Amino acid sequence: MRKIIKYGIFLVWVLSLLTLNALALSDPSNDNLKLENNNSESIGIDICIDFIWYTHEELRDHSDTIVIGTVKEILTPRWNTADGKQPHKLLSKFEYPDDVIYTDIVISVDEYLKNPSPSGELIVRVTGGTVGDFSMATDADPSFNTGEKVLLFLRIDTNPNTKDIGPEHFIVTDFYRGKYTLTEDGKATTPDEHTTLDVLLSSINQTNNNTSDTEVSDNKETADKQEGSGSTIQSKRIPFISFFWTLGAVLGAVLIVRHSVRHSVRHR
Known part of the structure; x- marks a missing residue:
């Protein structure tokens, strides 16, 4: 059970990283925006x-x-x-x-x-x-x-x-x-x-x-x-490869948790 809790916490942490990465990719300061400015200053x-x-x-x-x-x-x-x-x-x-x-x-x-x-x-x-x-x-x-x-x-x-x-x-x-x-x-x-x-x-x-x-x-x-x-215009680029690394980490965590659950059930 302790291993399940530990892996569950790890899974939550990885999911948080994925969420932060998604927010970064949708940041208004990135390259996907048009030349728009909602501030009062030019x-x-x-x-x-x-x-x-x-x-x-x-x-x-x-x-x-x-x-x-x-x-x-x-x-x-x-x-x-x-x-x-x-x-x-x-x-x-x-x-x-x-x-x-x-x-x-x-x-x-x-x-x-x-x-x-x-x-x-x-x-x-x-x-x-x-x-x-x-x-x-x-x-x-x-x-x-x-x-x-x-x-x-x-x-x-x-x-x-x-x-x-x-x-x-x-x-x-x-x-x-x-x-x-x-x-x-x-x-x-x-x-x-x-x-x-x-x-x-x-x-x-x-x-x-x-x-x-x-x-x-x-x-x-x-x-x-x-x-x-x-x-002087600069744009913040988020490396898209980080998305794949994060996704891979999530999938790996899921497999580890599933394996741990099955292992625990077998020994009951």
């Missing part, structure tokens, strides 16, 4: 991007257009889905750059410094923004403020995940390195460079002798952006 998605720093001449050569203008409007951020809303997919399937929040910036153009256009406005697209419960940001894309005076080195968006969404638009060449904030005293600044508008204009107006390398370098920049990125 979920932050930070993306780290490695890229090559261009010189002023390289910025000029690898840009499709260069403009001086003013930030007229910052449009509402959107997901890169057909309706601009949150993608319906599993958390474990969320990947950058396939799934991004982007923000379009309307620039009122004062002057075209390369490849002039009759249009007085253009749209610049950056990765980042807040949509619903989700906020995305990168450490490489530039930020903009309404009314800000800027000099922009721009490329046509060739990213297959965003290029055909919305109106015709550009992206900033070499990320924040290609966006200069201009001040009334002639200064031109980025987060890590302080120069002057005259220096930039001098570089832009020099004869371009490196246009043949543009396409190769552009491809390299795109590859660097994709390979050097990473999302």
